[in-house]
Amino acid sequence: MPSEPPAARHVLEFPGGYTRTTGPVIGRFLSELRARRIVGVRTAEGRVLVPPLEYDPGTGDPVTGEYVQVGPAGTVTTCAWVDEPLEGHPLDRPFAWALIALDGADTALLHAVDAGNPKAIATGTRVWPVWSERPTGNVTDLSHFVPEVTKIVAPVRAEYRLRAGGALGVFLAGVERGVLLGGRCQSCEKVYVPYRLSCPECGTAIGEPVELPGTGTVTTFAINNLPDPRAPQVPFVSAYILLDGADIPMIALVGDVPAHEVRHGMRVRAVWVPTEERTASMTNIRWFAPTGEPDVEL
Amino acid sequence: MREVAIVAFAQTRHTSHDTGLSEPELIRPVIEEVKERTGLSRFGFTCSGSCDYLAGAPFSFVSALDALGAWPPISESHVEMDGAWALYEAWVRLQHGDIDSALVYGFGKSSLGDLRTIATLQLDPYYLAPLGLDLLSLAALQAAAVGAERKELDDIVRRSRADGRANPYALDLPDPDPDSDPGGDHAVRPLLTTDVPPVTDGAAAVVLATGDLARRLCPNPAYVRGIAHRIEPHYPGMRDLAHSASAADAARAAGVGEGPVEVAELHAQFPHEEIILRRALDLREDTGVNPSGGPLAANPVMATGLIRIGEAARPILDGSARRTVGHAAGGPCLQHNLVTVLEA
Numbered sequence: 001m002p003s004e005p006p007a008a009r010h011v012l013e014f015p016g017g018y019t020r021t022t023g024p025v026i027g028r029f030l031s032e033l034r035a036r037r038i039v040g041v042r043t044a045e046g047r048v049l050v051p052p053l054e055y056d057p058g059t060g061d062p063v064t065g066e067y068v069q070v071g072p073a074g075t076v077t078t079c080a081w082v083d084e085p086l087e088g089h090p091l092d093r094p095f096a097w098a099l100i101a102l103d104g105a106d107t108a109l110l111h112a113v114d115a116g117n118p119k120a121i122a123t124g125t126r127v128w129p130v131w132s133e134r135p136t137g138n139v140t141d142l143s144h145f146v147p148e149v150t151k152i153v154a155p156v157r158a159e160y161r162l163r164a165g166g167a168l169g170v171f172l173a174g175v176e177r178g179v180l181l182g183g184r185c186q187s188c189e190k191v192y193v194p195y196r197l198s199c200p201e202c203g204t205a206i207g208e209p210v211e212l213p214g215t216g217t218v219t220t221f222a223i224n225n226l227p228d229p230r231a232p233q234v235p236f237v238s239a240y241i242l243l244d245g246a247d248i249p250m251i252a253l254v255g256d257v258p259a260h261e262v263r264h265g266m267r268v269r270a271v272w273v274p275t276e277e278r279t280a281s282m283t284n285i286r287w288f289a290p291t292g293e294p295d296v297e298l
Numbered sequence: 299m300r301e302v303a304i305v306a307f308a309q310t311r312h313t314s315h316d317t318g319l320s321e322p323e324l325i326r327p328v329i330e331e332v333k334e335r336t337g338l339s340r341f342g343f344t345c346s347g348s349c350d351y352l353a354g355a356p357f358s359f360v361s362a363l364d365a366l367g368a369w370p371p372i373s374e375s376h377v378e379m380d381g382a383w384a385l386y387e388a389w390v391r392l393q394h395g396d397i398d399s400a401l402v403y404g405f406g407k408s409s410l411g412d413l414r415t416i417a418t419l420q421l422d423p424y425y426l427a428p429l430g431l432d433l434l435s436l437a438a439l440q441a442a443a444v445g446a447e448r449k450e451l452d453d454i455v456r457r458s459r460a461d462g463r464a465n466p467y468a469l470d471l472p473d474p475d476p477d478s479d480p481g482g483d484h485a486v487r488p489l490l491t492t493d494v495p496p497v498t499d500g501a502a503a504v505v506l507a508t509g510d511l512a513r514r515l516c517p518n519p520a521y522v523r524g525i526a527h528r529i530e531p532h533y534p535g536m537r538d539l540a541h542s543a544s545a546a547d548a549a550r551a552a553g554v555g556e557g558p559v560e561v562a563e564l565h566a567q568f569p570h571e572e573i574i575l576r577r578a579l580d581l582r583e584d585t586g587v588n589p590s591g592g593p594l595a596a597n598p599v600m601a602t603g604l605i606r607i608g609e610a611a612r613p614i615l616d617g618s619a620r621r622t623v624g625h626a627a628g629g630p631c632l633q634h635n636l637v638t639v640l641e642a
Contacts, residue, residue: 099439
């Protein structure tokens with residue numbers, strides 16, 4: 001292997017850049033851009049060239065002196081996506097190059113579109129210009145284009161004050177002292193938890209509450225991937241838990257176990273917060289955790 | 299028209315990196331080779347094609363003359379274009395009737411800088427260059443306009459690289475492996491990195507001779523039966539990028555369709571360009587396209603187009619083909635196209 005030949009850096013640069021005259025046609029276009037307007041020029045055949053050229057590329061005839069305001073919006077006819085912008089590109093984040101048929105133009109303008117991701121732009125996408133803050137009479141006075149507004153974000157929030165009277169008050173009073181209360185129907189004998197005042201099947205009144213243990217069995221569950229203020233983390237598991245001695249499952253979080261290990265028939269126990277932190281609220285139960293007992297056949 | 303033929307063609311063993319040879323040192327062996335093959339040491343006319351921006355030195359083509367021996371003074375010209383257009387100028391010069399031979403060469407070392415952004419310097423300074431549009435961004439726009447199936451593009455890349463590995467002058471590039479990387483590694487979408495031609499340094503030379511001299515110098519001259527070039531508007535938004543009207547016009551003017559084409563060497567730097575050019579030249583299924591591997595296997599910019607004509611001449615010079623086509627392109631998105639029909 002011969003040794004590497006010596007190497008040196010060489011830069012070709014014209015300090016300050018070349019001064020170039022624009023001529024009247026390109027000069028008009030750039031002056032209009034500086035005033036935040038996009039114009040095309042009409043050809044003798046009536047077509048509108050954007051950006052304007054001195055001669056009709058189809059016929060070679062000089063264009064007319066008629067300038068036509070176009071856009072500012074347009075439709076993407078072709079686009080390509082730059083994942084890693086180069087230093088000289090109009091945007092420093094991933095963007096699209098697009099040929100844009102501006103409204104009223106018969107040719108397409110080539111420019112950058114800040115679309116966020118490549119799926120947000122395709123042939124047919126409507127785009128609008130974003131102007132640079134200090135226009136100077138350069139094609140970059142058009143900073144870039146962005147997709148037309150097609151959606152907005154509408155915040156939703158309302159506050160309520162809830163009072164737990166009746167059966168819920170009884171149930172939460174139990175929860176406050178670390179006990180889950182259910183109720184037995186006097187005609188069908190089903191035990192419902194949380195405690196309630198009537199049987200939804202029979203319509204019969206339910207008598208005094210019965211204490212249920214904090215243990216039960218997972219009958220079904222869901223793995224949730226959207227955050228919820230009541231859950232410790234994402235993903236979290238919400239499950240139907242059939243408490244021992246109850247006939248109707250209650251819904252609760254399952255924790256202390258990886259989401260993918262939760263299964264039907266898993267035995268679980270309520271994890272209560274320390275006594276001094278307890279209130280009359282379901283937040284007393286942090287979640288249900290596996291007991292380690294063998295699974296139950298459902 | 300005066301009968302003009304290609305009687306010799308030589309090219310460097312192209313490299314993917316800068317070997318440190320100066321441009322005259324790069325050119326000299328191929329000039330020597332065509333001189334030796336023809337027995338000519340002086341030519342009626344000499345024309346070269348190159349791009350000063352590749353080396354970043356104004357008039358770098360002038361120093362390249364050191365490779366020729368330009369004393370006593372020679373009749374010489376240069377185009378700031380691919381060497382294929384130098385061949386066109388030499389063909390026109392030979393039509394004047396007062397000379398009977400011409401030396402044509404093209405050369406480029408694209409390893410010296412970043413070809414992708416150096417190509418921005420070829421764009422109009424008002425509308426395109428300020429946006430920093432680079433070689434790959436423009437090619438990606440055209441690829442999107444063509445919208446070819448990925449498999450068709452991959453097949454072109456695979457065939458080109460395999461043919462390149464069989465060509466001692468082209469680079470040894472591995473088969474692209476879309477299975478190991480489904481969806482591929484994007485250059486500028488939709489272009490994959492495997493769609494991008496390799497950075498290449500190299501040079502090529504061709505000798506043209508007229509009628510009787512051609513027959514004296516070479517047993518099987520490759521006669522230029524047609525040669526034409528056509529250009530489209532520079533601004534991509536003024537064109538239909540999915541088609542090449544200028545390549546189609548040049549092909550008609552050169553008479554491509556007046557007979558069967560055994561081999562077509564196309565200056566397709568990207569696989570979608572091959573699809574556009576096949577359609578524009580209206581090539582039949584049985585035409586062998588880029589058996590040399592084409593630009594996807596070796597792309598010594600400013601010699602690539604001349605090499606296409608040389609590679610199209612080769613099977614005629616060795617007696618294995620009767621009618622071939624060489625194509626060269628210049629400018630963004632196949633703006634300018636030159637088509638040559640060669641016949642035994």
